[in-house]
Amino acid sequence: MRKLAPFDLPAQTGPRIVTARTIRTVDAASSTATAMLVDRGRIVAVGTPADCAAAAAVAGLAPEVVDFGDAVIVPGFVDPHAHPLMYGQMMTWVDCGPAKAGSIPEIVALLAEAAARMPEGRPVRGYGYEQRNLAEKRHPTRYELDEVATDREVYLMNASGHGGVVNSYTLALNGVDRETPDPAGGAIFRDADGEPTGEISDAACNMLTGVHGVKVGHHGPNFHLGDEPEEHLRQLDAATARFLAGGVTTVGDAQVTRREFDMYLRLAEAGRLDLRVSMYLLSHLLDDALEMGLVGQFGNAHLSFAGTKFYADGTLGGWTAYFPDGYVGDPCRTGQLYHDPADYTELIRKAHAAGLQTATHAQSPTAIEMVVAAIEAALDDRPDPDARHRIEHCGLPTPEQIQRMAAAGIRPVNQTQHYFNWGEGVEEAIGTPGERFNPLGEFVAAGVPITISSDAPVADPIPLEAVQTAVTRVTRRGHKLGSDALRVTPEAALRAHTYEGAVTLGREDDLGSLEPGKYADFAVLSDDPLTVPHDAISTIEVLETWVGGERRHRSAA
Secondary structure (H helix, E strand, O other): OOOOOOOOOOOOOOOEEEEEEEEEOOOOOOOEEEEEEEEOOEEEEEEOHHHHHHHHHHHOOOOEEEEOOOOEEEEOEEEEEEOHHHHHHHOOOEEOOOOOOOOHHHHHHHHHHHHHHOOOOOOEEEEEEOHHHOOOOOOOOHHHHOOOOOOOOEEEEEOOOOEEEEOHHHHHHOOOOOOOOOOOOEEEEEOOOOOEEEEEEEHHHHHHHOOOOOOOOOOOOOOOOOOOHHHHHHHHHHHHHHHHHOOEEEEEEEEEOHHHHHHHHHHHHOOOOOOEEEEEEEHHHHHHHHHOOOOOOEEOOOEEEEEEEEEOEOOOOOOOOOOOOOEOOEOOOOOOEOOOHHHHHHHHHHHHHOOOEEEEEEOOHHHHHHHHHHHHHHHHHOOOOOOOOEEEEOOOOOHHHHHHHHHHOOEEEEOHHHHHHHHHHHHHHHOHHHHHOOOHHHHHHHOOOOEEOOOOOOOOOOHHHHHHHHHHOEOOOOOEOOOHHHOOOHHHHHHHOOHHHHHHHOOOOOOOOOOOOOEOOEEEEOOOOOOOOHHHHHHOOEEEEEEOOEEEEEOOO
16 A cells, blocks of 8 residues: 655644643554654654653753643544545535434324425425334435425435435435336335335435436445535534544545545645545546546545445445345345446455555445455455454455455455444344354454444444443444454454554555654543443543644633
8 A cells, every 4th residue: 555645734822742641652562652753743752751851852842731631542443434525515414313303194294394494496305314213214206205295305214324215206306216127226115006115225316316416326325415515614613623523633534536636725725624535536536546646545634535345235324234045024125236246346445455444334245245256256355454444334244255355465444433323134134143243352362453433424423432342342222232352442443543543544654553653643531541441431521632743622611
């Protein structure tokens, strides 16, 4: 993997010595310290206050001291799989999650109330429902959303982000009726009489972006709905504030189209990009990227290109991940693959031959097999011991596939908050095998490095919640998912959300641990996630978040 060339932004303030009760460096030795010397955005020395004062004297620096007292400092959390613009945009939609609505009539009421406040003709958009959490235990229908509005689009996104339900107006606007075939990589669901129910998934979501909006074909779920550029910038600002509040300093945007690329460039030019962002272009842009020569990492300290995102199958939350024998909860549903296996293998071969890192969404064993086999074939053609190809989510790999991932250097990027929020639903969907969902402990045992991310907005960017769930495997409802062999230690979980995230992004030379020469990106915590009781990790407060030696977030407390 090519490494990003360093690019230092000008320092905004003078040197500082930062002190705290404990500084968890997450270096190779998992060492601790009580002080860091920071200058021009980077760490100069780590050790005791006396060590840092001596280093400052040698360097001719006169630092101020920032003392955090009894707090604990950890590296800034790295969230290598998230969708910041989608997250910010959904903050402007109607929250129809379980805290707001427990039934379909309650959802309809929330959406209707929002519609009444909106200008005539403006689309009504909601998000966050999970059908198994509703009293009816099913998706709403087009006819129920017709109660919200019949003169404008109504779209209710499922919590998975891979689809949802639209009203009859939206179907008619896009010419969808009983004769409309399912698009490749997507589904238009139908009732017993063959009429569309209003539920759409994955590639069928292309209808939501209008005639002139972003189209991604069968390369992924299309959640790239357009707003005015200034509104998109405000949405990104709002999302950035949420990431920083969680202690996140670096994100990997795992699905970049021209919409996201344009907004990041605008933010960077305006000096408003407070996070570090690594971009993964969606695979419908692969040929464009190769034609432009985007065959390795490039960019600067805050905005960089990292690789290409692919999809193998759908989502377990929306029951569109590919299980050819059907779901236990609904044998008529199989989910789907986004690509024919031979076509997908050729795409990975093309990207790998050009030197691109690939990141493929895959949940089911069948989809994961397609990905692992394609990467193995690409590596046979052009060996590269440091290609760092990724499998996003990697929910249910077989033990044999995990061994092959170790041999090929494939890095799974997991989201423990997925099973924190709806782990029971995976068991309902596919039965007992669902207990292994996100088998982090099995990865560690096989020598496969683990990386944790949020997948925001599918889960909020709360790294300490993700760390706790990796350690306990206890869901929001108190259910323990699977055996203890699937759990990991607090040390491994913290490393997975910091240093290993940086390795996954190809940024470990600059980020992920608190060592001399690296950027001074860190989170200040109210307690130590490695010493508190395991079930108390998520209660630790993020007091402050610093990026490049500058405070970017301070808790209201």
